[in-house]
Amino acid sequence: MSLTFKDKLKSKDFLITSEISPPKGTDLKEVIEDAEHIRELVDALNVTDNQRAVMRMSPLAVSRTLLDAGHEVIMQLTCRDRNRLALQSDLLGAYAMGIRNICVMTGDHTTKGDHPKTKPVYDLDSVQLLSIIKKIKKGYDLAGNRIDNPPDFLVGAVSNIDQSKSAQMMKLRKKAKTGIDFIQTQAVYDIGKFEVFMESISDIEVPVIAGVIPLKSAKMARFMNRNIPGINVPDDIIDTMENTEKPLDEGMSVCAQTITELKKLCRGTHMMPIGKHNNIPKILEMADIRKKDQC
């Protein structure tokens, strides 16, 4: 049997994860196609949970579909849409459906999404949910009742990568204290800054999987700088994107260079290709990792 994500996390391998967004609808064709583009190139697929508070199919259903198609998944779970009962019950359901890896986050506020009047839940925060998962793994629910056949999840959390944001760093330490197995980060563009971040958490022994998003244009870079918290595309990259005739190719090349640098600094990369999964093989090839024929 091939190695699981858990096994690989324990190895010295440089890990590749990628993101799959559930559909707005009931057709799973595109999800399966996206995953197919990167079969055997990535170690696990993160299935997002109503990402940016936009209503989509349940990540539980999509995760199971991908498992059935032979992929390994990391199911994301936000605190925005479920109270403590629903979170715990979805966790049990996910494990029973074969999901072994989860990644927990607070979740963007409902006002940012396509149903802005939704009552946000936030019954728990990410640190609290992580400590509850720890308890569940030991065989007890939050109320202290016994759980039969407790789930043995591999648990991840997310982080921004700006070491100067002290409050966020403090929270990351709280997450780490709950005994998480991996951290996936916001997209990295400024390797220097990321290095500072990695140094600042060198005492935390949790594998870090650094996010990357291939740029499509200089405009996209500027947009993200203005609107996506935690993303900081440096000016020289924006200039490169501005001055090229082939921004898509340049974006992929920038991304590949970033991944090459990341290999020296952390345990893996999390690729968020925004609908362009067919570009991932090329980017990985440029970064000189895991060409399909070598697998």
Next chain:
Amino acid sequence: MIISSAKPFEEVIELLKDKDDIFVVGCNACAAKLHVGGEPEVLEMCKRLEDEGKNIVGWVIPSAACSVASFDSLVEKNTAINDAKTILVMACGSGVSIISGIVDVPVYPSNNTESLGGRSQGEVIPELCAMCGDCKIYYFGGICPKGQCPKRLLNGPCGGAVEGKCEVDPEKDCAWELIFNKMEKKGRLDLLEKVWTVEELSE
């Protein structure tokens, strides 16, 4: 204080569409301080309703609409309330509830009740406290994340703030930015390092 704001007058008129012989009850506490239920606003409301052809039988401004003891105590202040077929309360939801409980005619609100906030240096500050029933504000330097952070996060910020402004409202400072800066100045960051588990919160 309870923060409330005046409903648009059109909405009030719509509420009172088929109603007449209106008695207006103001509130000399929060609503008066916020200028949505004190004497000037009550008089203005009476005039506007009259301009719309309504008969106003009278008005009263109890010291606090939320703690009016009985119907008789309103009669004592203005007997005209005996002729009222409709009552309009210019106070928060608590005030409207208390008045509704002591009169027999239909009661309508003129205000929207928003949060528990305050007023300082002439500025109205909403959402200072979420009335959680388990006060922990001390640990956060007097800035309550349950009231002021839209995600009610006790263990640290969400990561959605942009240049110190809240993900939800770019006009508002991120509550956690304020908390962290204040505690840093005070040299009490140790208080923020505490992990708040669900088990130890009585919520």
